Each structure stands twice: as C-alpha cells, then as structure tokens.
Amino acid sequence: MASVTxxxxxxxxxxxxxxxxxxxxxxxxxxxxxxxxxGCGKSTLLRMIAGLESITDGxxxxxxxxxxxxxxxxxxxxxxFQSYALYPHMTVRDNMAFSLKLSRKSKPxxxxxxxxxAEILALEPLLDRYPRQLSxxxxxxxxxxxAIVRHPAVFLFDEPLSNLDAKLRVQMRGxxxxxxxxxxxxxxxxxxxxxxxxxxxxxxxxxxxxxIEQIGSPLEIYDNPANSFVGGFxxxxxxxxxxGTVVEEGGRLVLRDVSGTLWPLGEKAxxxxxxxVQVGIRPExxxxxxxxxxASVLNIEPTGSETHLQVEVSxxxxxxxxxxxxxxxxxxxxxxxxDPDRVTLFDQQTGTRLG
Amino acid sequence: MTTKSRTRLSLALDILNHGGxxxxxxxxxxxxxxxxxxxxxxxxxxxxxPVRILPHVFEWDNFAKAWTQLPFGRFFFNSMFVSVSVTIxxxxxxxxxxxxxxxxxxxxxxxxxxxxxxxxxxxxxxLIIPLFLIVNSLGMVNTFQGVILPVAFGxxxxxxxxxxxxxxxxxxxxxxxxxxxxxxxxLVSIIVPLSMPAIGLLSLFTFIAQxxxxxxxxxxxxxxxxxxxPVGLTYFQTQQGTQWNFIMAGAALSMLPGVFLxxxxxxxxxxxxxxxxxxxxx
Numbered sequence: 001m002a003s004v005t006x007x008x009x010x011x012x013x014x015x016x017x018x019x020x021x022x023x024x025x026x027x028x029x030x031x032x033x034x035x036x037x038x039g040c041g042k043s044t045l046l047r048m049i050a051g052l053e054s055i056t057d058g059x060x061x062x063x064x065x066x067x068x069x070x071x072x073x074x075x076x077x078x079x080x081f082q083s084y085a086l087y088p089h090m091t092v093r094d095n096m097a098f099s100l101k102l103s104r105k106s107k108p109x110x111x112x113x114x115x116x117x118a119e120i121l122a123l124e125p126l127l128d129r130y131p132r133q134l135s136x137x138x139x140x141x142x143x144x145x146x147a148i149v150r151h152p153a154v155f156l157f158d159e160p161l162s163n164l165d166a167k168l169r170v171q172m173r174g175x176x177x178x179x180x181x182x183x184x185x186x187x188x189x190x191x192x193x194x195x196x197x198x199x200x201x202x203x204x205x206x207x208x209x210x211x212i213e214q215i216g217s218p219l220e221i222y223d224n225p226a227n228s229f230v231g232g233f234x235x236x237x238x239x240x241x242x243x244g245t246v247v248e249e250g251g252r253l254v255l256r257d258v259s260g261t262l263w264p265l266g267e268k269a270x271x272x273x274x275x276x277v278q279v280g281i282r283p284e285x286x287x288x289x290x291x292x293x294x295a296s297v298l299n300i301e302p303t304g305s306e307t308h309l310q311v312e313v314s315x316x317x318x319x320x321x322x323x324x325x326x327x328x329x330x331x332x333x334x335x336x337x338x339d340p341d342r343v344t345l346f347d348q349q350t351g352t353r354l355g
Numbered sequence: 356m357t358t359k360s361r362t363r364l365s366l367a368l369d370i371l372n373h374g375g376x377x378x379x380x381x382x383x384x385x386x387x388x389x390x391x392x393x394x395x396x397x398x399x400x401x402x403x404x405p406v407r408i409l410p411h412v413f414e415w416d417n418f419a420k421a422w423t424q425l426p427f428g429r430f431f432f433n434s435m436f437v438s439v440s441v442t443i444x445x446x447x448x449x450x451x452x453x454x455x456x457x458x459x460x461x462x463x464x465x466x467x468x469x470x471x472x473x474x475x476x477x478x479x480x481x482l483i484i485p486l487f488l489i490v491n492s493l494g495m496v497n498t499f500q501g502v503i504l505p506v507a508f509g510x511x512x513x514x515x516x517x518x519x520x521x522x523x524x525x526x527x528x529x530x531x532x533x534x535x536x537x538x539x540x541x542l543v544s545i546i547v548p549l550s551m552p553a554i555g556l557l558s559l560f561t562f563i564a565q566x567x568x569x570x571x572x573x574x575x576x577x578x579x580x581x582x583x584x585p586v587g588l589t590y591f592q593t594q595q596g597t598q599w600n601f602i603m604a605g606a607a608l609s610m611l612p613g614v615f616l617x618x619x620x621x622x623x624x625x626x627x628x629x630x631x632x633x634x635x636x637x
Binding site for chain 2: 050051052071072073077078079081082083085086087088089098099102103146150
C-alpha cells in the first residue's frame with residue numbers, strides 16, 4: 001500500500017494542453033474517485049499515474065517515489081480497464097497468472113495467489129473458462145482478480161462498470177467497496193457517473209476541462225459545492241439554478257428572478273443584498289405546498305420511491321423531488337417552496353459559491 | 356403478394372443464385388478436372404482430336420512413372436524446403452515489421468510505411484535482373500539462400516499484419532504492459548496468438564506462392580539436383596517432345612501440399628475473412 005501524490009501534473013499533446021497543473025493526493029488506503037464529464041482529463045490523469053501516458057510537466061509520486069520516468073511495471077500498480085482487457089486466448093486462470101509468470105514466481109506460488117484471488121472474488125468454478133464464456137460481471141471480477149494477485153501498492157480503475165447493466169453495476173459497486181475494505185489498498189477510480197462517485201468514494205475529485213474543481217468527501221461536495229459546475233454535476237436529478245438579485249422585502253431576504261418571482265433565502269444571503277447572484281436549489285429541497293410559488297407541471301416521472309416533477313416557473317424549468325405520491329397531472333398548476341436555509345448562492349459571473 | 360407467390364419467388368431466386376454459383380464453381384474447377392484427367396491418359400490421347408472429356412483408358416501408373424522418371428522426391432524436398440523457409444521467415448519478419456508500423460511511435464513512421472508500400476507498385480519482373488546481380492555478387496547463385504532470402508522479405512505480409520494488429524484493442528497491450536510484459540513479450544504472448552487468422556492466411560498465401568514460384572528458382576538454381584517442382588516439371592519438355600501426361604501428373608501431385616494446407620487452415624482463413632469483413636468471426 002502507498003499514497004499517491006500528484007504535483008502540478010500537466011499533459012499536453014503538441015500545442016493542446018489537456019491537463020493544466022493538477023495537484024491531488026490519495027492517502028494510503030484511501031478510495032479516491034476522479035469524476036467529471038467526458039473530456040475533462042480524468043482518464044488521462046489515471047493513465048499518467050499508471051505510466052501509460054507520459055507526463056509533460058509536474059510530478060507523480062507513488063509511495064514516496066517519483067515515478068515520472070518509470071515503466072508501468074515498475075510503478076507497483078494494477079489497473080482495471082473499462083473493457084476489462086482480458087486476454088481472450090487465455091483462460092481465467094492464465095489471465096490472472098500472467099503477471100506472476102512474468103515476474104518469475106514459482107508455480108506453487110502462482111497457484112496459491114490465483115486461488116486466493118479466485119476465492120475472494122468467487123471465481124473458483126470459472127478458472128478454466130475463457131473470457132468469451134463469461135458474463136459481463138464475471139469478466140469484471142476476473143479483471144479485478146488479475147489486479148489482486150499482484151498485491152499492488154495502488155489499484156487504478158478506469159470506468160470499470162460502464163459496460164454493465166444497471167442492476168449489475170450496483171452489485172459490482174458493492175463488491176469493489178467490499179474489496180477495498182478487505183484489502184485496505186489505495187484505490188483511484190475514474191468514472192463519469194456521479195452516483196458511483198458518491199456511493200464509493202472516501203474522497204471525490206471533481207474535474208472539468210483539465211482542472212480540478214473541488215476535492216472533498218461525497219457529502220461535503222454535495223452539501224457545499226465549490227461552484228455551480230460542481231453543484232450541477234453532483235446530485236441526481238441536478239441542482240436547479242435561478243438567476244436573480246438578492247433583495248430584502250418586508251424584512252425577508254428573497255431572490256427576485258428576472259421574471260419577478262420571489263424565492264425566499266436564508267440569513268446567509270444578507271451579505272449579498274443588492275447583488276446579482278445565481279441560486280442553486282437541490283430538487284429534494286423544494287416542496288409542493290399550497291400557496292407557494294406558482295408552477296405548472298410539465299412532466300411527472302414516478303420512480304416508485306419518489307416522484308420527479310418537472311415544473312415551469314415563469315418560463316424557467318425546475319425539477320422537484322417529492323417522496324409522497326402526487327395526485328397532480330401534467331399541465332396542472334401547483335405551488336412550490338424551496339427550503340431557504342438550504343439554497344446555495346453562487347457568483348453569477350464566475351459560478352463560485354458565495355458564503 | 357400472397358404467401359404462396361412469395362414462396363415461389365424466393366424459390367426461383369434461390370435456384371437462380373445457386374445455379375449461377377454452380378456455373379462459376381464449374382468454371383473454376385474445370386482446369387483441375389482437365390489436369391487430373393490428362394494425367395491419367397497416354398500422351399497420344401492427350402494430343403488426340405477430337406478431344407475426349409474422360410480418358411479412353413485410365414493410366415493410373417502415370418503418377419508413379421512421373422515420380423520415378425525424374426528425381427521428383429528431390430524436387431519435392433527442394434520445393435518444400437524453400438516454401439517452408441520463405442513462409443517462416445516471411446511470417447516472422449511480417450509480424451515484427453507489422454507490429455512496428457502498427458504500434459511503435461518513431462519519427463517518419465508513416466512516411467516509411469508509405470515508401471514501403473510504394474514498392475508494391477514496382478512489378479516483380481523488373482526486379483529480377485537487379486536481384487540476380489545482387490545474388491550473384493553475394494555468391495548465392497545455385498544455393499537455397501539465393502532462392503529463399505530475396506523473396507522472404509515481402510511488403511504485403513508486413514502490411515497485412517499491420518492492418519490486423521491495428522484491429523487488436525490497445526487496452527490489451529496496456530494491460531500486458533502493466534502486468535510487466537516487454538514489447539517483445541507482448542508481441543509473442545498477446546498479439547501473435549490473437550493474430551492466428553491473419554498469420555494462417557499469410558502462411559498459406561506465402562507457401563502457395565513459393566510452392567508455385569517458377570521464374571526465380573529457374574534463374575537462381577541450375578541443375579536437376581537443386582530444381583524445385585515447377586522447374587522440375589519443365590524437364591518433361593525435351594527436344595524430343597513434351598510428355599504432357601507426366602507434366603499433368605506431376606502438377607497434380609505438386610498441388611497436394613497446397614490443398615492439404617488450405618484444408619488445414621480453412622477455419623483460420625474463414626475467421627480472417629470474417630474479421631476483415633467486420634463480421635467478428637473470432
């Protein structure tokens with residue numbers, strides 16, 4: 001096990017810079033998730049840690065050793081790929097044993113390691129099968145088994161669950177977390193799925209356009225997003241944003257949006273009276289109430305445990321999550337109310353969180 | 356259209372399709388049929404007019420006579436030695452160069468590939484004299500290396516292998532690199548086993564091309580001892596006349612290894628064609 005420290009990592013392909021001086025550290029035994037939209041540089045960063053991409057500038061340190069110039073095999077890492085990258089012409093056993101054979105381990109040692117990994121991942125009955133004879137979930141487990149047998153200091157995962165169906169993804173999420181608890185190894189996991197990031201990470205690194213937007217625990221990031229991008233990216237359904245000006249009306253702090261609708265704000269908005277801001281409201285922090293802000297229902301999406309309502313307030317779409325069954329129909333007029341103490345204020349120009 | 360008339364139409368189309376295919380197949384098969392039937396006639400009957408489709412008398416011992424009249428065993432060995440050697444060298448060189456062109460990054464790689472492919476435009480016949488002069492200056496006339504080496508480093512194989520290697524997911528190589536494999540180990544343990552369809556196809560093409568190669572061995576080799584089968588067959592053409600029946604018997608015998616190899620590699624070749632057609636035949 002080892003910590004991973006990245007200092008001002010830059011990656012450029014010719015004149016095009018895709019990572020602009022990224023610094024992040026994963027502590028020994030920590031589960032760090034790199035999350036962000038496609039093209040944000042998260043996979044590039046992971047591949048730089050693995051040694052599959054060169055580092056244009058900066059330093060990558062694994063276990064106190066700068067590894068910039070080291071080959072992947074010298075970095076003491078293992079990686080699980082999105083496509084699993086299992087060798088199709090080798091059995092599960094041979095796939096898992098390949099790295100051990102290359103490191104000239106003895107036969108009994110290899111057999112022991114493979115058996116141990118197979119036991120952890122419930123792969124024993126599949127050891128003599130070929131990858132094509134396995135389901136997606138089983139292939140995923142073999143890919144993890146191939147990583148486990150090496151006892152690497154750091155596990156790297158590059159969107160390993162993207163090719164699985166929704167149910168299997170949830171199951172594998174749990175299995176990877178269980179594996180982390182069992183091995184207590186440092187794991188760096190890349191995903192574009194914020195739900196995966198929220199449920200698996202000790203810490204989340206949110207990236208956009210080659211830069212880190214925020215680093216923090218899942219709930220820290222959820223409750224206190226550093227900017228409107230993070231607020232909008234983390235959480236499903238996404239945070240609602242309303243532009244307007246903070247004003248005081250009859251002793252109450254409110255946001256007056258462009259259509260003149262008044263959105264109640266908490267005391268922390270007092271410092272911004274008269275200022276143009278953007279307010280972020282989580283869908284679950286909006287309630288349907290009689291006499292609230294007038295909204296017309298555009299769409300109703302019942303998920304069973306909750307209902308997602310898409311409503312329109314003065315021409316602006318807003319999503320509301322309600323936990324009770326709702327009798328409203330599409331086109332109906334309802335009233336909504338946001339919890340004023342749980343709205344987040346952002347600078348309208350820069351998107352940075354205020355207060 | 357009713358179901359009945361649809362069935363009739365599809366039956367008619369089937370008959371038309373299969374009929375067309377049968378005619379083309381027969382056109383391709385006829386030269387082989389003619390070779391085999393001429394191999395079991397007397398030489399007089401081969402030249403007789405009107406032409407008979409089947410021999411009047413089947414002279415099966417023509418095969419044995421053809422085999423014993425000239426040192427056919429020697430020709431056979433020479434051809435086998437040359438063809439197998441060229442095939443092995445071609446496959447190894449094509450895999451190495453194909454991998455370099457597909458995966459290694461070095462300055463001028465693509466320009467070099469283009470220049471390399473450009474040599475395909477040069478007709479082989481134009482190279483015969485310069486090649487002979489080189490072989491002669493190296494003292495390799497009338498030696499096996501003189502026949503083998505100039506034809507073993509072809510462009511086609513490198514290009515075929517490069518194209519196939521490009522279709523192998525990069526992630527497999529990256530996984531192997533992380534597992535601790537060197538470039539050569541990746542090529543040997545991952546890329547080559549996954550490229551068996553292409554290697555099978557290249558082996559078959561190369562083997563058959565060399566097995567049937569006439570001009571180059573004729574120029575480089577002198578004397579009966581070093582002749583390959585196609586060259587040896589010409590010894591049935593003498594000033595006293597041509598023994599067509601023996602030439603056909605010898606040609607029929609010389610086809611056997613190619614046919615055997617094609618049957619042996621049939622599955623690999625099918626997979627290769629399927630893969631190249633994007634059908635995912637693996």
